[in-house]
Amino acid sequence: MRVWYGAPYISAFHLWAPTWLVDGDWGLICISFILLTVNNNKFSALSLSLSVLLLASMELEGTLLGMCNPLLDISAVVDEGFLQKYGIKLNDAILAEDKHKPMYEEMANNFNVEYIAGGATQNSIRVAQWMLQKPGATSYIGCIGKDKFGEEMKKKCTLDGVNVHYYEIDNTPTGTCAVCVVGGERSLVANLSAANCYKSEHLTKPENWALVEKAKYFYISGFFLTVSPDSIQLVADHAVANNKFFMMNLSAPFICEFFKDALEKVLPYMDFVFGNETEARTFSKVQGWETDNVEEIAIKISQWPKASGTHKRITIITQGADPVCVAEDGKVKLFPVILLPKEKLVDTNGAGDAFVGGFLSQLIQGKSIEESVRAGCYAANVIIQRPGCTYPAKPDFH
Numbered sequence: 233m234r235v236w237y238g239a240p241y242i243s244a245f246h247l248w249a250p251t252w253l254v255d256g257d258w259g260l261i262c263i264s265f266i267l268l269t270v271n272n273n274k275f276s277a278l279s280l281s282l283s284v285l286l287l288a289s290m291e292l293e294g295t296l297l298g299m300c301n302p303l304l305d306i307s308a309v310v311d312e313g314f315l316q317k318y319g320i321k322l323n324d325a326i327l328a329e330d331k332h333k334p335m336y337e338e339m340a341n342n343f344n345v346e347y348i349a350g351g352a353t354q355n356s357i358r359v360a361q362w363m364l365q366k367p368g369a370t371s372y373i374g375c376i377g378k379d380k381f382g383e384e385m386k387k388k389c390t391l392d393g394v395n396v397h398y399y400e401i402d403n404t405p406t407g408t409c410a411v412c413v414v415g416g417e418r419s420l421v422a423n424l425s426a427a428n429c430y431k432s433e434h435l436t437k438p439e440n441w442a443l444v445e446k447a448k449y450f451y452i453s454g455f456f457l458t459v460s461p462d463s464i465q466l467v468a469d470h471a472v473a474n475n476k477f478f479m480m481n482l483s484a485p486f487i488c489e490f491f492k493d494a495l496e497k498v499l500p501y502m503d504f505v506f507g508n509e510t511e512a513r514t515f516s517k518v519q520g521w522e523t524d525n526v527e528e529i530a531i532k533i534s535q536w537p538k539a540s541g542t543h544k545r546i547t548i549i550t551q552g553a554d555p556v557c558v559a560e561d562g563k564v565k566l567f568p569v570i571l572l573p574k575e576k577l578v579d580t581n582g583a584g585d586a587f588v589g590g591f592l593s594q595l596i597q598g599k600s601i602e603e604s605v606r607a608g609c610y611a612a613n614v615i616i617q618r619p620g621c622t623y624p625a626k627p628d629f630h
Contacts, residue, residue: 292364292366292369292596292597293366293368293369293446294368294369294370294371294395294443294446294447295369295370295446295447295448295449295596296357296360296369296370296371296447296448296449296450296451296592296596297370297371297372297373297443297444297446297447297449297450297451297467298353298354298356298357298370298371298372298373298450298451298452299353299372299373299374299435299450299452299456299463299464299467300351300352300353300354300374300452300453300455300456301351301352301353301374301375301407301422301424301427301428301430301453301455301456301459302349302350302351302354302372302374302375302376302385302398302406302407302427303350303351303354303406303407303408303409303422303424303427304347304348304349304350304381304384304385304406304407304408304409305346305347305348305349305350305408305409305411305581305620305621306336306339306340306345306346306347306408306409306410306411307345307346307347307348307411307413307579307581307619307620308339308343308344308345308346308411308412308413309343309344309413309414310339310343310412310413310414311414312414314335314338314412315412315414315419318331318332318335318421319331320332320412320419320421321419322414322417322419323417323418323419323510323580324419324420324485325419325420325422325483325484325485325486326420326421326422326484326486327421327422327423327424327458327486328410328421328422328423328424332410332421332423333423335410335421336408336410336423339410339412346619346620347381347384348619348620348621348622349384349385349388349389350409350411350582350620350621351374351407351409351427351455352453352455352481352483352584352585353372353374353451353452353453353455353456353481353585354372354374354389355582355585355586355589355621356451356453356585356586356588356589356592357370357371357372357394357451357589358389358392358394358589358621359585359586359588359589359590359593359611359615359621359623360588360589360590360592360593360596361392361393361394361589362392362393362589362623362626362627363589363590363593363594363607363611363627363629364593364597365393365626365627366393367393368393368395369393369596370393370394370395371394371395371396371397371443371446371447372389372394372395372396372397373396373397373398373399373430373434373435373440373443374398374399374427374430375398375399375400375401375426375427375428375429375430375431375434375459376398376399376400376401376406376407376426376427377400377401377402377404377405377406377407377425377426378400378401378402379405379406381405381406381408382398382400382406382426385406386398395443397439397440397443399429399430399431399434401426401429404425404426404429405425405426406425406426406427407422407423407424407425407426407427407428408422408423408425409421409422409423410422410423411579411581411620413579413581416574416577416578416579416580416616417580418579418580418581420581422455424458424459427459428458428459429459430456430459430460430463431460431463432460432462432463432466435460435463435466435467436466444466444467444470447476448476448477448596449476449477449479449592449595449596450467450468450471450476450477450478450479451479451480451481451588451592452464452467452479452480452481453480453481453483454480454481454482454483454484454487454488454491454495455483455484455487457487457491457494457495457498458487458491461494461497461498464480464498465497465498468498468501468539469501471501471503472501472539472540472542475542475543477503477504477543477595478501478502478503479502479503479504479505479506479592480498480499480502480504480505480506481505481506481507481584481588482495482505482506482507482508482511482512482514482515483507483511484511485510485511485514487511488511488514488515488518489514489518492518499533499536500536500537500538500539501538501539501540502545503543503544503545503546504545504546504547504548504595505533505534505545505546505547505548506548506549506550506584506587506588506591507547507548507549507550508549508550508551508552508584509526509549509550509551509552509554512526512529512530512533512549513526513529515529515533516529516532519532526549526551526557527557527559527564527566529549530547530548530549530557530558530559530564531547531559531562531563531564533545533547533559534546534547534559534560534562535562544560544561546558546559546560546601547559547560548591548605550569550584550587550612552569553569553571554569555567555568555569556568556569556587556605556608556609558601558605560601565601567602567605567606567609568609569609569612569613570609570610570612570613572613572616572617576617577616577617578616578617578618578619579616579618579619579620580616581620581621582615582620582621583612583615583616584612585615585621586608586611586612586614586615586616586621586623587608587609587611587612588608589608589611590604590607590608590609590610590611590612590629591604591605591607591608591611592604593607593611594606594607607629610627610629611623611627611629614627
């Protein structure tokens with residue numbers, strides 16, 4: 233019996249194709265020409281001589297496209313007095329007003345700040361890309377300024393494997409978000425700046441619309457309703473016309489309250505709706521549903537009329553340490569989260585974004601809702617043990 237590279241040949245015809253996984257980040261597998269010898273008889277097996285991304289990688293390239301407001305997170309552990317000074321509630325997410333403008337400099341001067349690429353959808357896309365470990369599987373569109381912060385964010389996301397197509401503008405700085413952490417809980421104050429300047433004309437340029445054409449799944453946070461609802465509508469129409477999946481997030485109570493009409497206009501196009509329990513209850517209140525029961529609210533959202541009957545709508549509501557609520561076909565399933573000892577909690581900033589990213593990383597691979605929720609819970613659990621929406625080099629999800 234002959235041995236080739238340590239693989240014993242047996243008398244029966246045996247095709248042994250050596251494979252090499254050249255760095256998990258590349259996902260590159262080469263299938264080479266093989267010459268097999270069995271009992272002095274030579275069999276030539278002409279294989280595909282490929283040096284390409286593995287089929288799975290090729291199929292996933294550009295599959296998931298995110299659009300929203302790219303922001304540089306300015307994150308720091310602060311005290312309750314700081315929140316009170318600027319009228320900020322714990323666990324709130326708001327847009328900066330004039331009274332909030334001095335807080336960014338005060339944070340930098342008085343606290344130990346970290347600068348992290350952020351923005352709700354950009355966080356989710358980065359986490360999905362991290363979970364997938366297949367460069368180029370995700371793309372992202374948003375607006376940044378032509379400045380140092382914008383360049384740093386572009387560099388970071390590109391290194392993460394995300395295909396970013398930013399609309400870059402002069403004379404307006406890259407958007408920032410103050411992430412105020414107290415006792416592991418976070419409050420967000422976003423100064424959109426350049427992120428507030430996105431125009432659909434950028435989306436419809438051939439090189440950018442090509443991302444839309446290639447993608448099969450679209451994810452946009454509700455925050456983008458404050459910036460470019462016409463861009464959202466263009467993508468929603470495309471998704472319906474081409475039997476693709478369109479997904480959004482309620483994102484914050486103020487979106488449900490003050491952008492009610494814009495949210496209701498695009499809701500019929502949503503195949504998946506994400507949110508947390510506070511956002512869900514605010515949505516219910518605005519709709520006059522007279523219920524605070526998250527399960528009932530999730531069902532009602534899932535039963536909202538759809539623009540297309542091709543896909544049913546699935547509503548996914550996270551509830552912090554309580555089970556994830558999934559409404560589908562008029563029924564609710566609850567999925568437990570991964571509980572974390574209080575002493576291991578570092579920062580809840582990005583937890584919801586990470587859940588969505590983990591969820592989407594499995595959904596776009598055709599995995600079940602159950603498996604997607606499990607991945608979402610894993611990703612969120614990783615993120616809350618680290619400052620901001622950051623993660624280790626590789627996931628440990630099985």
